[in-house]
Amino acid sequence: xxxxxxxxxxxxxxxxxxxxxxxxxxxxxxxxxxxxxxxxxxxxxxxxxxxxxxxxxxxxxxxxxxxxxxxxxxxxxxxxxxxxxxxxxxxxxxxxxxxxxxxxxxxxxxxxxxxxxxxxxxxxxxxxxxxxxxxxxxxxxxxxxxxxxxxxxxxxxxxxxxxxxxxxxxxxxxxxxxxxxxxxxxxxxxxxxxxxxxxxxxxxxxxxxxxxxxxxxxxxxxxxxxxxxxxxxxxxxxxxxxxxxxxxxxxxxxxxxxxxxxxxxxxxxxxxxxxxxxxxxxxxxxxxxxxxxxxxxxxxxxxxxxxxxxxxxxxxxxx
Amino acid sequence: xxxxxxxxxxxxxxxxxxxxxxxxxxxxxxxxxxxxxxxxxxxxxxxxxxxxxxxxxxxxxxxxxxxxxxxxxxxxxxxxxxxxxxxxxxxxxxxxxxxxxxxxxxxxxxxxxxxxxxxxxxxxxxxxxxxxxxxxxxxxxxxxxxxxxxxxxxxxxxxxxxxxxxxxxxxxxxxxxxxxxxxxxxxxxxxxxxxxxxxxxxxxxxxxxxxxxxxxxxxxxxxxxxxxxxxxxxxxxxxxxxxxxxxxxxxxxxxxxxxxxxxxxxxxxxxxxxxxxxxxxxxxxxxxxxxxxxxxxxxxxxx
Numbered sequence: 001x002x003x004x005x006x007x008x009x010x011x012x013x014x015x016x017x018x019x020x021x022x023x024x025x026x027x028x029x030x031x032x033x034x035x036x037x038x039x040x041x042x043x044x045x046x047x048x049x050x051x052x053x054x055x056x057x058x059x060x061x062x063x064x065x066x067x068x069x070x071x072x073x074x075x076x077x078x079x080x081x082x083x084x085x086x087x088x089x090x091x092x093x094x095x096x097x098x099x100x101x102x103x104x105x106x107x108x109x110x111x112x113x114x115x116x117x118x119x120x121x122x123x124x125x126x127x128x129x130x131x132x133x134x135x136x137x138x139x140x141x142x143x144x145x146x147x148x149x150x151x152x153x154x155x156x157x158x159x160x161x162x163x164x165x166x167x168x169x170x171x172x173x174x175x176x177x178x179x180x181x182x183x184x185x186x187x188x189x190x191x192x193x194x195x196x197x198x199x200x201x202x203x204x205x206x207x208x209x210x211x212x213x214x215x216x217x218x219x220x221x222x223x224x225x226x227x228x229x230x231x232x233x234x235x236x237x238x239x240x241x242x243x244x245x246x247x248x249x250x251x252x253x254x255x256x257x258x259x260x261x262x263x264x265x266x267x268x269x270x271x272x273x274x275x276x277x278x279x280x281x282x283x284x285x286x287x288x289x290x291x292x293x294x295x296x297x298x299x300x301x302x303x304x305x306x307x308x309x310x311x312x313x314x315x316x317x318x319x
Numbered sequence: 320x321x322x323x324x325x326x327x328x329x330x331x332x333x334x335x336x337x338x339x340x341x342x343x344x345x346x347x348x349x350x351x352x353x354x355x356x357x358x359x360x361x362x363x364x365x366x367x368x369x370x371x372x373x374x375x376x377x378x379x380x381x382x383x384x385x386x387x388x389x390x391x392x393x394x395x396x397x398x399x400x401x402x403x404x405x406x407x408x409x410x411x412x413x414x415x416x417x418x419x420x421x422x423x424x425x426x427x428x429x430x431x432x433x434x435x436x437x438x439x440x441x442x443x444x445x446x447x448x449x450x451x452x453x454x455x456x457x458x459x460x461x462x463x464x465x466x467x468x469x470x471x472x473x474x475x476x477x478x479x480x481x482x483x484x485x486x487x488x489x490x491x492x493x494x495x496x497x498x499x500x501x502x503x504x505x506x507x508x509x510x511x512x513x514x515x516x517x518x519x520x521x522x523x524x525x526x527x528x529x530x531x532x533x534x535x536x537x538x539x540x541x542x543x544x545x546x547x548x549x550x551x552x553x554x555x556x557x558x559x560x561x562x563x564x565x566x567x568x569x570x571x572x573x574x575x576x577x578x579x580x581x582x583x584x585x586x587x588x589x590x591x592x593x594x595x596x597x598x599x600x601x602x603x604x605x606x607x608x609x610x611x612x613x614x615x616x617x618x619x620x621x622x
Binding site: 017024148150151152154155253256257275284296298 | 358457458460461462464465466467468469472473476477549553556557560561562563573576580583584587590591593594597598601602605606
């Protein structure tokens with residue numbers, strides 16, 4: 001009951017945050033110098049047609065006061081109506097949703113890559129503290145948070161597409177079309193995007209494992225004669241995972257942001273690529289909607305992480 | 320009577336003013352540990368080297384970093400051009416050297432913007448708590464919901480791409496982050512006795528907050544600032560790589576990578592060198608930040 005109430009509170013807490021998000025994103029277009037109608041029609045492919053302009057003015061209520069404009073915009077946004085792209089004439093919402101699965105697939109794969117590397121590295125590092133394995137893991141983690149991911153991506157292309165041509169340097173294939181074929185395209189961008197998260201999670205896992213290994217219950221478990229393996233995997237790991245889960249959730253935002261750059265490097269047809277191309281073609285309705293949807297998605301992920309966190313950790317204060 | 324005794328003590332009347340001497344002493348004590356910490360030492364050496372390169376750029380450069388020479392384009396590294404020349408025949412060594420200044424300037428000024436705006440916001444939020452805190456932190460949460468690069472992209476879209484707008488865009492990203500850090504420290508600091516004492520002698524809230532509490536929260540702030548300089552440099556390079564940050568012909572490591580992309584197969588050194596420059600600089604700030612954390616913030620120190 002308590003847990004449910006807590007979750008409800010968390011959801012309610014996020015409602016004003018989402019509203020503020022929409023205000024920011026709405027304000028973005030109004031902050032651009034010039035008349036909003038001109039700005040929205042200024043992209044490549046935008047017509048100088050007065051009829052088009054009049055339709056847009058009427059649709060967005062551009063002749064009304066700004067709060068009313070915001071209301072109209074929000075009401076349409078809630079219904080998934082973000083208008084039409086000036087560049088491709090397609091519905092903005094469909095345009096984004098068509099590309100979202102590719103971004104999500106890339107983000108999740110890079111998270112999996114990162115966790116698969118980071119958990120063992122962090123655990124070994126804590127258990128073999130101040131041994132060569134620890135130093136190796138820590139240096140790996142430091143490089144992970146220091147190397148720019150897009151440069152790492154370019155280096156991967158150089159190594160695995162040009163020098164040893166085993167993987168394609170760019171492009172995308174839907175996994176429903178050919179699962180193993182699509183993996184080939186996925187591997188390099190997923191590794192490039194996961195690098196940074198791997199570094200962060202390795203450091204977090206190490207420090208929380210070290211925290212837990214110093215606790216009394218671990219000493220008790222050891223003195224009971226439990227094997228070191230049992231102490232680590234049965235007793236310590238579960239508690240050490242709590243901060244790690246939090247950081248994974250927070251890092252998800254960074255991964256979504258990173259997708260903007262990585263998708264450009266690997267010509268990956270996701271939302272990130274769409275945002276950059278739309279900025280370059282001044283297709284602002286698309287930029288506005290895509291940024292809003294990514295941010296809302298990030299909030300949702302954090303909400304889920306919050307719930308997992310409370311389930312994992314019964315000690316957490318439900319206030 | 321007890322009350323009178325307390326008010327007599329100058330310690331209590333003034334509150335324990337933030338003591339720079341003690342701060343420096345503590346810093347010196349721990350500096351010994353810093354020297355023992357090899358990684359941190361490497362970090363500080365890297366940071367100082369990059370700073371020196373940036374300051375002495377006109378002396379270290381071999382050629383004008385903007386001088387084009389099509390006849391000499393795409394030379395592989397040689398004695399005349401340490402790092403070769405790019406597609407316009409510009410000397411890559413000189414561009415890398417000058418790029419260090421751009422990276423450091425953007426990193427430091429962006430973080431400076433974050434500190435200047437974020438710290439007071441967080442301090443007020445943590446000190447007054449209640450409604451003020453609620454409202455401020457929700458706004459900060461909303462800003463934090465944008466992944467850093469996206470936030471910077473929004474600002475650059477509004478303001479247009481240029482050196483100063485890149486700094487502003489990245490600085491905006493760090494405002495809520497510094498607000499959070501400061502709020503956290505102020506929340507715990509405001510419960511201490513000296514704050515109560517300050518209030519008893521009728522010091523104003525703002526004076527207590529900015530003259531007594533804030534100086535005591537400096538340590539975590541300095542650590543965060545160092546680490547965020549590393550992130551800011553990464554963000555600048557990403558923005559410039561996308562063509563939305565520093566504009567050509569200014570030498571930025573990110574835009575050099577962007578230009579090198581096309582020549583990756585024939586001239587890989589053009590892409591390798593700027594990436595190494597970014598990585599080493601960011602690594603330096605990360606190592607330095609870790610070392611500072613060990614010195615200034617023993618609670619968070621790695622065991």
